Structures are given as C-alpha cells and as structure tokens.
Amino acid sequence: MFYREAGQYKTTYQADMSVFPILQDRIGLALIIVAALVLPLVAGEFMIASVMVPFLILALAAIGLNILTGYTGLVSLGTGAFMGVGAYACYKLSTTFPAINILVWIVASGFVSCAVGVLFGLPSLRIKGFYLAVATLAAQFFLQWCFVRVPWLYNYNPSGAIEVPSRTLFGIHVTGASATPTTRYYVALAIVIAVTWIVSNLVHGRVGRSFMAVRDMDIAAQLIGIRLLRTKLLAFAVSSFITGVAGAMMVFLWLGAAEPDAFNINQSFILLFMVIIGGLGSLIGSFFGAALIYVLPIIVRATPETFGLTIGAATVEHLTYLITGALIIFFLIVEPLGLARLWQIGKQKLRVWPFPY
C-alpha cells in the first residue's frame, strides 16, 4: 500500500538506471543514515563502543570479502590476515610519521593491504574453487607468521603487540584512550558510508558487471572480451583494500591494541560466515551478516540480565553459542541465499500488500 512505485515515472535513462529506483527506498536509506547519525544522542556508551563500532567495522570487512567471494566468486580464507596487513601498515605509518592525519594513514594502509592482496591473488588465475581457498589459506598463515616473527612490524615491542597511540583530528581525539566512543563511532560511520557508496557504484557499473561475469562462468566471460587476470586481480585489489581499511579501523577505532592473534584464521572464517549468511553478492547482506554473527550474541548475552535473571556467566556463554548456532542454521534452512534474499522477498511481498496475487 505504502511501498509501491505506481505513479513514479522515470523521464531520463539516468533515473531508470539508478541504484534505488523507488522513492520509498531512497527515503528509507535517508532515514537509516539519519538514525545512525542521531544514535549516539540516545544510546548508551556500551551500545556505541561495543555494539555499533564493531558492527560497522565488521560490516565493512564483510563488504570487502563480498567483493571477492560474493561478486567475483573467488573464495578467500585470508581475510583476517589482510585486515592484519592494514592494521600493521597503519601502525607503522602512524608511528613513523606521527604528524600526518590518522585518517590519511587509515586509507593509505588500505593500499598496502591492496598490494599484498594482489600478490596473493596471482594464483587465482590458475586455481579455482576449494583449491583457491587453500591458496588464500597460505596467505593467512604466512602473513600471521610475519606479524609474529618480524619485530620491525611491531616496533620491537617486548609484548609483541601493537598499541595505538593517541591521535587527533581537528583537535579532537579520534584514536587512543582519550577518544570517546562517540567520536570513534562517527569516524567509523563516515568511512563505512563513503566506502559503501563507492563500492555500490563500482558493483553497479562496468567493473562490477565484469566481476559477476567471471563469477557466473569465467570461460564465457573470457569469450565476451573480459580479461580474466586483470579482472580477478582487480577484485583482489578492491577486496583487500577494503579489508585493509577495516583492519586498520579495527585496531585504531575499536580495540586500541592488538596481538597477532586478533587476525587469526577464526577471524577469516567469521567474516566468511557473515558473507554467506548475509547474502553473497549483496552489500546490504554484509550488514545483515555482521549484525547476525556479531551483534546477536551480544543481545543474547544481555537478555537474561535485562529480565533480571541471574545465570552464571559461563552458562550464558554456552546458551549464546547454542542460540546463535541454532538461528544461523534456521536462517540458512529458511533461505539458503542469505538474509539479503529474505529482505528482497520481504520487500516484494510488501509491494503487493494488502492484495497479494
């Protein structure tokens, strides 16, 4: 009734090809952005620091992986390590040149991660499917080995960890202990919105189409004139750029210090699960996936306390695992194509409501 495009005439090709052709979608998106902007005014510090900031950063990393796995069909198990490359690059750059704005270094660290990603993406021309996953596993282990074994990367700290120095932007602390969660949230939000916007344009354009052509059938893609090596490497480059930025944000805006173990194989798997459950080849799916895998356990954990129940901390943890696991299986059975597909079906239903045919 409210959600339908009847009466919205498109008079230009541009309007017809826009990402959000329906007015209600554009209004919805604007509402979500406004809600995200005013959230710190109404939500508590815990909500911002432990729910929203990690959610944004993980969603960004999931977008990065989605470019590679969802759009180009190249399975990667090295996402955690590429995040690590971004984090360590940002740490080295920021401690070597402390005078330069931290935001510059967060973006620059994406390029370092991008270069490493392209290097490890080279085998993707020859190997496919599970075999490529194993090849990216090599990247995961090799890079994590570097984080532990190359003391230059962590400035010879005896603890072997990288610690985030205090940095300011326009006189306001954005990293380090003095940075308020709200500041860190706004910085993360700005980066995530910017990157999502760029990626959205990318995947709807020529480059995105060539990614999807390679995903759907690479021989056919080759026949219609898409150069496989360049396309696959470009997918690796874009993907690892975004995961690198997400990694730098994870350490600088969220954790505040990180041991090499923060970028372990588990991190790679969790991001892969986010992409699969959220929806392969879908940007909104990346956000859904991050919400389901990261935010849901926090909600489940907080639930007994909200209702005044006292359950042992360990029992809550076990219950969290059980409930989250059960929900993941449930959603995958109901909609194997991910939450994004569910969202799409829901919208379709809404268009014909209340008179379904």
Next chain:
Amino acid sequence: MTNLKASLLALAATTALTAFAFPAQAEDSVFVPLFTYRTGPFAGSGIFIADGMHDYLTMLNERDGGIGGVKIAVEECETGYDTKKGLECYEAVKPKNPVMVNPWSTGITLPLIPRAAVDKIPILSMAYGLSASAQGDTFPWIFNPPDTYWDGFSQILKFIGGQEGGLDKLKGKKIGYIYLDAGFGREPLPLIEQLAKDYGFEAKLYPVAAAEMQNQSAQWLNVRRDRPDYMVMYGWGAMQPTAIKEAVKTNYPMDKFISIWWPSEDDARGAGDGAKGFKMLNWHGSTPDFPVIKDVQKYVVDAGKSQSPKEKVGTTLYNRGVYNSMLIAEAIRTAQQVTGKKVVTGEDVRRGLEDLNIDAARLKALGMEGFTGPIKLSCSDHNGHRPTFVQQWDGTKYVKVSDWIEPLSDKVQPLLQADAKAYAEKNAPWPARTEACDARS
C-alpha cells in the same frame, strides 16, 4: 510462505531484545567485576582461577558482611580469553563504576592500559600483563604484583644455578625455552637474550602458536635433537598438559623441566606417572590446609554457594584465585582506611593499591600465615618483586622443594625501567603521572 513469516518473526524477536538495561546497584556496596573464562581453550586453567576469586569474595560477604561493613557486589563476565569479548565485558561493566578490573589475560590487559587512566579504573593484572607496568611512575593505574614475568625467569635461572652450584656454572649449558607464542610468552625474550650473554648459557627457543597448543610434537622433536640441559616453560591453558605429556613421551628428565607459575595439578596429572619430578614456580600454598581456605570451605563451598567441585578447593590455581581476591579485598580495605570513606571508588582503590602493605601480622589475621609471603607496594613500585619458591609434582600433589628465591633485581630492574620508558615514548603523547602520592607507611 509460512517459512518467510516464521523467519521474519524470529528476526523481529531477536531485534526486539536490543534494550540494554542494567540493574541498579545497591547504595552501600563496592562493585568488583571478575573477568573469567569457563569456556574456550583456556578454560582448563581459567575455571580454577574463577572459582577461587569468586569464592573468596563470597566468603568475605558471608563471614564478615563484606569489607569494612560494605558488601562486595561480585559479577562475572565471560571473556573466553578473547580480547574482543574482554573489551566488551569492560564496556559492559564500566557504567556500574567498578573499583578495579582484573582482566586475566595479557591480550585484554594491553588495550586497557591506556584506558585505565582515562576511565579512572585501576587494573590489577596479577603476575601477568605488561611487565613494565610495574613502574608506577609511568603506569599509575596498573598493578601487577607480586612478580613480573621477567622476575619469574630470573628466579627460574637462579634455581637452575643453585642446582648446578652457582650461576657461573651456567656457562656452556643449554637452556630450552618453550613458550606460548603470544605477548605473554614472548615478553621474556629480551631478558633471556641479555642473561644468556651475561651468564654464557645458550638459549634454545621453542615457540608454540596458540592454534597449535595441543600439537607440540614438532617442538619436542627439536628438544630431543637439541638435548637442552634444562627446559623452561611459559604456558597457559591447554598448552601446559600437552607440553608435560610430550616431555614424558620424549623421555625428557622431568626434574629439569621447570615452568612459570601457571600449571595446575590436572596439567601434571594428565601425563601419568611419568610427570613425577616436574617443577614450577609458586608463591603461595597449594593445599587446603590454611585457615583462610577452611573458611572458604565452611562459608561458601559447604553452603552450596560455589561452582567449584569440593576436591578442587585448595589446589594451586584455585588458591591463586584466592590470592588475587585477597589483593582486591585488601586494596579496598586500605582504600577505606586512607580515605575514611566506606563506599570507595576506583580512584580510592588506586590509592589503596599503592598503599597496600600486607605484613606478617596482617597475613595471620587473614588466615594466611604460611600461605604466602608479605607484600608491600609503593607509588613507584607497583609490583613488589617478591620471592617465589619451586614446587615439584610427586604424582599426586605439588611439594615445595626450594627456599624462597629472590629475583635477579639488578638484571631485571634496568630492563623494566628502559621498557617503561620505551613504552611511553612509543605511545607518545603518553600522559605524565599527575596522581599524587600518599606514601602512607
């Protein structure tokens, strides 16, 4: 389309629970959150610690009605030894004004170090965390009594020297170091390098990655090839029983295998009879034969208020938890004395920790006579650098086999100072200490 409806309902149900409410704190209580891990790969060590810490504080509430007439509000937060979850726990407890935080993981301690001063919540990382945080002038909010990992290594070395007839006899010896390849295990490496140079022994390093904790055959093959005269272990969680089992399997002489203070009875017991002779550092009793443990049994365990199995009460790591909680309680008590307030805050407890002075008389009053040695902290020394002793596994329990061993302070202190300075420089602008010093003594 019932599928769709059901899934939408489930989505709605899960998103409807987003409200985070915290129960109001009672007016006259001090809030002590305990970061514990009863799940995950480190639960094998973490459960004992969690039970010991929880039970001692519960005992104080039951027996004395808290500390100085103020109840202790204890709340556990499960971290699973995971840094991200630990930070989530920290954010969750922060609004409830905790008087101190015990992270129980070096990985969680590191990101909290700069935050402590900002949030005014002192951190007690008892014999773990950043060794350099012993320097109170640089780290006014961090406390890591009674020993740093560097003290621990120097004590093990001193013990080895004692076995060989003097530290000068270490020349030409091979000492193997098997360690958890994370911040904690890597931290002593600069000291080992320094000491190897000073005493002329050869250090063989055997790192064990956290993911490979339960498969150390490669490391122990190398041990068999290198044949070190002594093996030193810095492990935690599942790494320790695996290492002891592998040592037994490779026929390594167990009485030359010495660990830092983290193994439990179960870690050694799992390796069977072959583990007899295994040694570890410790600084407190590992039996229930102390008045304080008897009280815990009487007021908490027998009353059914503990999660711990009865036979585990009074074991090494359980008592470690009790010792940790004793430090918490004494810091709160000292803070009450210093400030004259009953309900103290994090800032008060920081002063309480700096003024902490547990002498022999106080230990007796606590029911801890013979349980552990006295400890005194100060504004500049947040550690104490207390002596430890070596205890040996006899097949059923640990038996004390050495006198109290002082750390090699002349070697460790300069390194600690240099490291604290380097930390402040690397994390520039590191805030200079502004907290006044009470110096009550």
